[in-house]
Amino acid sequence: MYSDRINALPPYLFATIDEAKAKVKEQGVDVIDLGVGDPDQPTHQHIVDSMCEAVRDPSTHRYPSYSGMPAFREAAARWCKETKGIDIDPATEALTMIGSKEGVAHIPLAFLNPGDVALVPDPAYPVYKIGTQFAGGVPHIMPLLEENDFLPDLDSIPKDVLEKTKLMFMNYPNNPTSATASLKFFEEVVDFARENEVVIVHDNAYSDMVYDGYEAPSFLNVDGAMDVGVEFYSLSKTYNMTGWRIAFAVGNKDIITGFGKVKSNIDSGAFEAVQKAGITALDSSQQCVTDMNNVYKQRRDTLLKGLDAMGLAVNPPKATFYVWARVPEKYSSIDFSSLLLEEAGIVATPGVGFGDYGEGYIRFALTQTVERIEEAVGRMEKLDL
Structure with a gap:
């Protein structure tokens, strides 16, 4: 029924993540979404x-x-x-x-x-x-x-x-x-x-x-x-x-x-x-951009501190609102993201979803408040990594 170009497509990464997230939410889990890079704050x-x-x-x-x-x-x-x-x-x-x-x-x-x-x-x-x-x-x-x-x-x-x-x-x-x-x-x-x-x-x-x-x-x-x-x-x-x-x-x-x-x-x-x-x-004045960057910096620093305490290797970002971290060696990026979702209620994006050379990494988006990121870190600290 579909064209070859459609049949050749892999599942769209973020649509697949949304489906997995919905299933966990249906089980009554309080999900902390650090997956898709969609700002959580309203337009100015x-x-x-x-x-x-x-x-x-x-x-x-x-x-x-x-x-x-x-x-x-x-x-x-x-x-x-x-x-x-x-x-x-x-x-x-x-x-x-x-x-x-x-x-x-x-x-x-x-x-x-x-x-x-x-x-x-x-x-x-x-x-x-x-x-x-x-x-x-x-x-x-x-x-x-x-x-x-x-x-x-x-x-x-x-x-x-x-x-x-x-x-x-x-x-x-x-x-x-x-x-x-x-x-x-x-x-x-x-x-x-x-x-x-x-x-x-x-x-x-x-x-x-x-x-x-x-x-x-x-x-x-x-x-x-x-x-x-x-x-x-x-x-x-x-x-x-x-x-x-x-x-x-x-x-x-x-x-x-x-x-x-x-x-x-x-x-x-x-x-x-x-x-x-x-x-x-x-x-208009670009102060609103500076203010948002200050918000993301606080979130970045909170997440980096938590990931470092867990021994996850991270290159501290000086741009974007993403944190790109190595997953523990015993996991693939998909397995680790599944562990975070199913055992801790945390959505993060497996690196392999961005291509073969993303394997071994996971991406966190800084699109939750400092308090929610602290909660996510606390949940991850309880996992057997």
Whole structure:
């Protein structure tokens, strides 16, 4: 009944987790969900107020522009200049997206013919691989190994693969590992892209979830990056707007144009009331972002202290709201996540769900209060690990 592309898909990771969580809840267990990266705090009030006002404006009720409201793209360009120090022409180098997941899934359609290769990190957000497959492309896995600071080894990619490669995905600060990348690494990526004529797509969804004085650089800060790539920014995690579905792409105008041609044939643009709320988020004081980062830092420190006391090896994250921890050697990542759920009522994401190279790790999302994280740590301490 279903197409081959659907039949070839593995079960979507977070849907599978939701099913397992529901079964445990049916048994009356008080579940502490540290699984899916969905902020637990509401969208900030000034953004909600802006949305309410925009919804009452009849002009927002009609079809929006395919490429996004000029005012939203202009706000995106201002935000990029003020927060990342990059200059963007909002008319030709910016594009509104219905969330960055939509962008990740659709951009391969603009640059991959059947059989072309996309370089996909592993472990990683599953949609990089799935979007490639839906476009008829061939994913080539770039292992993200702890000994390489969870950065891909570009020199290890075989020459015959590079001859077919048209696209490369990367994501720093990284989901799920919370690893970060330096400008030096981005310079290497630009040189690699030029040499091999590869389009770079940098998914920068966690760019502003940072701690301890760390500032995440933009890929586009590097000389020549605008010649080879684009960067995706999402309002979802930064402003607690996951359900609103609003994001933007910035970068090389030819790549933006090609991507825009796909979107104009697939969707009808983002609801203008949501875009107006997005303008408010981008143009207003960013103190709300700083405040949320302070909240996540407290949660991070609480969880790290507990995991350390249990002897679980962790790289303390300086960005994202994830903690990527090694599981005890006697467990697979799935077995350990099942143990946490069934014996302690804790949802965490098995590393292998993000790819084969995620085996041996588990991801905790900092999406519960300090008190609930303390409760989760207390439950884990009672387990025989």
